[in-house]
Structure formats: C-alpha cells, structure tokens
Amino acid sequence: MDFEKLEYFRNILLEEMRLLREEAGRTVSEMTSDTTNFPDPNDRATQESDRNFELRIRDRERKLINKIKEALQRIEDGTFGICEVCEEAISEARLKARPVTTLCIDCKMDQEQKEKLR
Numbered sequence: 001m002d003f004e005k006l007e008y009f010r011n012i013l014l015e016e017m018r019l020l021r022e023e024a025g026r027t028v029s030e031m032t033s034d035t036t037n038f039p040d041p042n043d044r045a046t047q048e049s050d051r052n053f054e055l056r057i058r059d060r061e062r063k064l065i066n067k068i069k070e071a072l073q074r075i076e077d078g079t080f081g082i083c084e085v086c087e088e089a090i091s092e093a094r095l096k097a098r099p100v101t102t103l104c105i106d107c108k109m110d111q112e113q114k115e116k117l118r
Helices: 003-033 041-077 092-097 105-117
Strands: none
Touching: 003 041
16 A cells, blocks of 8 residues: 555544544543432433443443554554455455454455354
8 A cells, every 4th residue: 555545544543533532531521520419310310321321432432442553553564454364455445434444345244254153
C-alpha cells in the first residue's frame, strides 16, 4: 500500500480514537457530576439501568480503541492491509468500511461460517 493511502487510514483511525476518547471523558464527567438521588425506587432503577447500558457501550468502545491502536501499529510495521490468515491484500473497500480489520473478506466469511457450525 502506498504512503498516501496509509496516511489516509492513519488519519481515519486517529480521528475515530479521538472521538471515542472524547465520548468516554464526557461519560466519566457526567457520571461523577450526577449526584441525583431519586426517592422513588423505580427512578433509581431506571438510572442504574441507564448507567449500566452506558458502561457497556464504553466497554465496547474501549475494545475498539485497542483495535485501533493495533491497526496503527500495523501501519508502522508495514503489515496494515494484509490478511493475517492468507497474507493477501485486504481490499481497500473493506478497509474503508472497517479499518481495524485483520482479515480479508473471504477469510472473514470462512471464520464466520466455522463459528456458525460450533
């Protein structure tokens, strides 16, 4: 992959990571500043449910940040855009759709097929 394309994907990954970290920071500040104590048990339960949902989303985003870091490392290593299984180039369209991917579409489909059989 040429330098321009690598820079394009690096910028996409860095921007996505920035947005995820910004959102995580906003969530932390909202949760620490919100000291509302609802006297009604239903309201407290709703608030707790909302917080748990928010934390699950942030956990998924934390995992995505780790994948972004790995993708940025692959850019540095020169292995970005190469399938981990068949070692063929991953299509640019697939990388645009999911820049953290490590598998070409064929290998990903095979993996998903095997998972269905389990």
